[in-house]
Amino acid sequence: MGSVHPEINHGRRDLIKLGAAGMGVVLLGEQALAEPKKGVKFDEEYDVIIVGSGFAGIACGIKCAEKGYKTLMIEKMGRIGGNSVINGGIFCVPQNDLQKKAGIKDSNELFIADCMKAGLGINHKELLETLAKRAHETYQFTLKYGAKYLDSLVHEGGHSVPRTYQTAVGSGAGIVLPLMERFEKMAGVTLKTRTKFDDFVMDDAGRVIGILAREDYRFDSKLFSDDLENQGGTPKAFKATKAVMLASGGFCQDKYYRAVQDPRLTPSTDSTNHPGATAGVLLKAFGIGAVPVQVSWIQFGPWACPDEKGFGVGSMFNVNASFRYGISVDSKTGKRYMNELADRKIRADHMFAVIGKDENYPINLCDSQAIERLLPDHYEKALKAGILKKFNTLEELAQHYKMPVEAFKKTVTDYNSYVKAGKDPEFGKPTNMVDGITLSKAPFYAMRGTPKLHHTMGGLQINTQAQVIHSKTHQPIPGLYAAGEVTGGVHGASRLGSVAITDCLTFGMIAGENI
Numbered sequence: 001m002g003s004v005h006p007e008i009n010h011g012r013r014d015l016i017k018l019g020a021a022g023m024g025v026v027l028l029g030e031q032a033l034a035e036p037k038k039g040v041k042f043d044e045e046y047d048v049i050i051v052g053s054g055f056a057g058i059a060c061g062i063k064c065a066e067k068g069y070k071t072l073m074i075e076k077m078g079r080i081g082g083n084s085v086i087n088g089g090i091f092c093v094p095q096n097d098l099q100k101k102a103g104i105k106d107s108n109e110l111f112i113a114d115c116m117k118a119g120l121g122i123n124h125k126e127l128l129e130t131l132a133k134r135a136h137e138t139y140q141f142t143l144k145y146g147a148k149y150l151d152s153l154v155h156e157g158g159h160s161v162p163r164t165y166q167t168a169v170g171s172g173a174g175i176v177l178p179l180m181e182r183f184e185k186m187a188g189v190t191l192k193t194r195t196k197f198d199d200f201v202m203d204d205a206g207r208v209i210g211i212l213a214r215e216d217y218r219f220d221s222k223l224f225s226d227d228l229e230n231q232g233g234t235p236k237a238f239k240a241t242k243a244v245m246l247a248s249g250g251f252c253q254d255k256y257y258r259a260v261q262d263p264r265l266t267p268s269t270d271s272t273n274h275p276g277a278t279a280g281v282l283l284k285a286f287g288i289g290a291v292p293v294q295v296s297w298i299q300f301g302p303w304a305c306p307d308e309k310g311f312g313v314g315s316m317f318n319v320n321a322s323f324r325y326g327i328s329v330d331s332k333t334g335k336r337y338m339n340e341l342a343d344r345k346i347r348a349d350h351m352f353a354v355i356g357k358d359e360n361y362p363i364n365l366c367d368s369q370a371i372e373r374l375l376p377d378h379y380e381k382a383l384k385a386g387i388l389k390k391f392n393t394l395e396e397l398a399q400h401y402k403m404p405v406e407a408f409k410k411t412v413t414d415y416n417s418y419v420k421a422g423k424d425p426e427f428g429k430p431t432n433m434v435d436g437i438t439l440s441k442a443p444f445y446a447m448r449g450t451p452k453l454h455h456t457m458g459g460l461q462i463n464t465q466a467q468v469i470h471s472k473t474h475q476p477i478p479g480l481y482a483a484g485e486v487t488g489g490v491h492g493a494s495r496l497g498s499v500a501i502t503d504c505l506t507f508g509m510i511a512g513e514n515i
Contacts, residue, residue: 040201040210040212040237041237042201042210042237042238042239043236043237043238044072044236044237044238044239045070045238045239045241046069046070046071046072046190046238046239046240046241047064047069047070047071047240047241047242048060048064048069048070048071048072048240048242048243048244048245048515049071049072049073049074049210049211049238049240049243049244049245050064050071050072050073050074050244050245050247051074051197051211051244051245051246051247051248051281052073052074052075052082052246052247052248052249052281052484052486053073053074053075053080053081053082053180053191053193053247054081054082054083054084054085054176054247054249054484054504055084055172055175055176055247055484055500055501055504055505055508056247056483056484056485056486056504056505056507056508056511057073057245057247057484057508058073058084058176058179058180058183058508059138059141059179059483059504059505059506059508059509059512060245060247060481060483060508060509060511060512060515061073061183061189061512062141062145062179062182062183062186062512063508063509063511063512063513064512064515065183065186065187065188065189066186066512067512068187068188069188069242069515070188070189071188071189071190072189072190072192072238072240073183073189073190073191073192074191074192074195074196074197074213074238075191075192075193075194075195076194076195076196076197076217076219076276077193077194077219077274077275077276078193078194078218078219079193080176080180080191080193081172081173081176081177081180082249082274082276082277083172083249083250083272083273083274083277083485084172084175084176084501084504085171085172085173085176085177086171086172086173086274086311087171087172087311087500087501088170088171088172088315088316088319088497088498089166089167089169089170089171089172089173089174089175089501090154090156090164090165090166090167090319090497090498090501091139091142091149091164091165091166091167091175091498091501091502091505092111092135092156092159092163092164092165092496092497092498092499092501092502093135093136093138093139093163093164093165093502094106094107094108094110094111094132094135094163095107095108095136095163096135096136096139096153096163096165098151098152098153098165099153099161099162099163102153104153104161104162104163105161106161106163108129108132108133110160110161111128111132111163112125112128112129112132113160114158114159114160114496115128115490115491115492115496115499116128116492117158117343118158118343118344118345118491118492118493118494118495118496119457119491119492119493119494119495120492120493120494121492122294122492122493123489123490123491123492124293124489124490124492126463126464127462127464127489127490127507128490130464130506130507130510131490131499131502131503131506134506134509134510135502135506137509138502138505138506138509139165141505141509142175142179142505145178145179145182146178146179146181146182147167147174147175147178147179148167148168148169148174148178149165149166149167149168149174150165150166150167150168150375152166153165153166154166154320154324154498155324155341155430155433156319156496156497156498157323157340157341157342157343157344157347157496157497158341158342158343158344158346158496158497159496159497159498162433164497164498166320166375169377170316170375170377170378171316172501175501175505192215194215194216194217194218194233195213195214195215195217195233195236196213196214196217196219196233196280197211197212197213197248197280197281197284198211198212198213198214198235198284199211199212199284200212200244200284200285200288200480201237201239202288205478206477206478207477207478207479208240208243208244208288208477208478208479208480209239209240209241209479210237210238210239210240210244211237211238211240211244212235212236212237212238213235213236213237213238214232214233214234214235214236215233215234215236216232216233216234217230217232217233218230218232218233219275219276220232221275224255224256224267225254225255225256225278226276226278227254227278227279227280227283228256240479242479242515243479243480243481243515244479244480244481245466245480245481245482245483245511245512245515246281246285246460246468246480246481246482246483246486247482247483247484247486247504247508248280248281248282248486249273249277249484249485249486250273250277250455250456250459250485250486251277251278251279251282251456252271252272252273252277252298252453252454252455252456253271253273253274253275253276253277253278254277254278254279255267256279257278257279257282257283258279258298258453258456261295261296261298262296262298265298265453269453270304270309270310270452270453271310271452271453271454272301272304272310272311272312272315272452272453272454273310273311273453273454281486282459282460282486285460285468285480285482285486286460288477288480289470289471289472289473289477290460290461290468290469290470290471290477290480291460291461291469291470291471292458292459292460292461292488293458293459293460293461293487293488293489294457294458294488294489294492294493295456295458295459295488296458297456297457297458297492297493297494298453298455298456298457299344299345299348299453299454299455299456299457299491299494299495300344300345300348300352300451300452300453300454301315301344301348301451301452301453301454301455302318302323302344302347302348302351302449302451303315303318303319303323303364303449304318304449304450304451304452305318305382305387305447305448305449305450306359306361306448306449306450307386307387307447307448308385308387310452311452312385312387313381313382313385313387314382314385314387314388314447316375316377316378317364317374317378317379317382317388317445317447318364318447318449319497320373320374320375320378321366321370321371321373321374321378321379321445322340322364322365322366322370322445322446322447322449323340323341323347323364324340324341324370324433324434325366325367325369325370325373325434325435325437326340326364326365326366326367326370326439327340327364327365327366327411327412327415327439328340328351328362328363328364328365328449329362329363329365329403329408329411330354330360330362331360331361331362331363331401331402331403332360332403333403333404333407334398334403334404334405334406334407334408334409334410334411335407335408335411336411336415336426336427337350337353337354337362337427338350338351338427339424339427339428339429340427340429341429341430341433343494343496343497344454344494344495344496344497345493345494347451348451351449351450351451352451355450361448361449361450362448362449363397363401363403363446363447363448363449364446364447364448364449365397365439365444365445365446365447366437366439366444366445366446367437367438367439367440367441367442367443367444367445368441368442368443368444368445369437369438369440369441370437370445371445373435373437379445382447387447387448388445388446388447389445389446389447390443390444390445391442391443391444391445391446392442392443392444393442393444394408394409394412394439394444395409397444397446400446401446401448412439414426415438415439416438416439416440418431419431419434419436419437419438420436420438455485455491455495455500456485457488457491457492457493457494457495458488458489459482459485459486459487459488460482460486460487460488461487461488461489462481462482462483462487462489462507463476464510465510465514466481466482466483466507466508466510466511466514467480467481467514468480468481468482481511481514481515482507482511483503483504483506483507483508483510483511484500484503484504484507484508485500485504487507490503491503
């Protein structure tokens with residue numbers, strides 16, 4: 001999986017201690033690995049039960065409600081949306097209307113090739129082909145239910161051309177909230193927050209016919225493994241006459257399971273994800289025979305800041321300003337060290353090489369021309385938090401971060417000449433995508449950067465109908481669908497930025513269409 005954050009190389013003893021402390025709980029929890037429940041007396045009955053309330057779950061829920069299905073959506077956290085509501089709100093749509101308006105040539109084949117390159121060729125191509133064919137329809141679906149986007153495209157790293165929409169509010173909430181508002185107003189739907197999935201209920205033929213869950217559940221982030229240790233809540237059994245759909249997300253915050261996949265990840269390794277991003281639902285699906293796909297591939301987002309926890313308020317500055325319109329430099333040398341618009345894995349690996357064991361965090365910066373292109377929230381919040389700094393001169397910026405001033409100034413001069421010449425001979429940054437913006441107009445803006453755990457590539461195997469596949473029969477598990485980060489195969493080894501929304505919404509819609 002490439003390099004990792006310096007702190008990943010420490011804290012193994014802490015992990016062992018925490019693991020030992022939880023061993024009794026793990027052993028007690030072995031009963032949970034037994035055969036799924038049968039012959040359960042159900043408390044409530046629905047046509048469809050959806051586990052998770054992010055992009056995938058909401059898309060599926062709306063499609064099911066449109067059919068008149070009695071639909072239950074459960075969310076274990078106290079708020080809806082999971083990672084979807086806090087994500088950057090960038091939505092990849094190949095061959096979109098804004099591209100055509102701007103004369104940008106794109107194709108499904110180019111989109112798939114870009115994804116395969118970032119994914120190191122291990123993507124399940126048929127799933128990518130499905131995304132490419134349905135992406136525009138998915139975009140229209142979000143517009144129908146109230147999502148709004150800026151009238152310009154974002155060029156995300158690793159994409160050959162700009163093909164990404166940005167929500168008007170600058171986050172995934174711009175999609176989640178209007179769609180959820182619509183869903184809750186539809187006939188026959190029920191949304192239950194603080195309701196945790198515990199297990200599947202199966203019939204004698206091996207069909208998923210419901211779930212066991214706990215209402216009035218409160219996630220406890222202080223526990224090493226909330227899935228195993230938290231016994232709170234009131235047990236309930238919910239019947240699903242048509243299907244159960246899994247939209248529970250990834251496991252970047254699961255301290256146990258992520259370390260099983262990569263022992264370098266310690267409990268202190270930071271993540272952009274919300275605290276409830278754990279592997280409980282995924283593991284239960286494996287327990288009833290679902291095929292695991294590429295579960296050990298875990299992506300680091302290269303645009304985070306070490307001076308705040310999680311995704312924070314600084315990430316969107318780097319995504320939209322410093323990486324596109326500016327540069328990232330090694331604070332020891334004052335020099336660039338990478339293509340700032342490469343795919344996420346390439347950038348993260350280069351950043352970790354700079355950071356090393358002595359936490360030499362690189363500096364991401366841009367000038368005032370770049371700031372003028374941003375939504376105010378994408379820099380004002382970071383300035384207010386103190387993680388983004390404002391400087392009147394390049395010399396002042398270099399001195400603040402203890403960089404060699406002359407070397408840094410030469411780096412800026414060289415970079416500006418590359419932009420003007422239309423070619424970056426050092427690192428191959430696509431200078432045609434920076435709109436001619438150089439580092440030349442004061443004031444200048446900078447912050448320290450670091451990659452953080454962001455997206456789990458692997459998960460459940462699904463087919464193009466969003467059905468979960470059984471490891472023994474190689475056929476769909478009757479009554480079980482899944483979409484989004486709980487699934488695997490779409491992104492291969494590393495996901496291109498902005499393709500997650502496309503993935504989650506599209507396969508969420510497909511699940512709802514096929515149930």
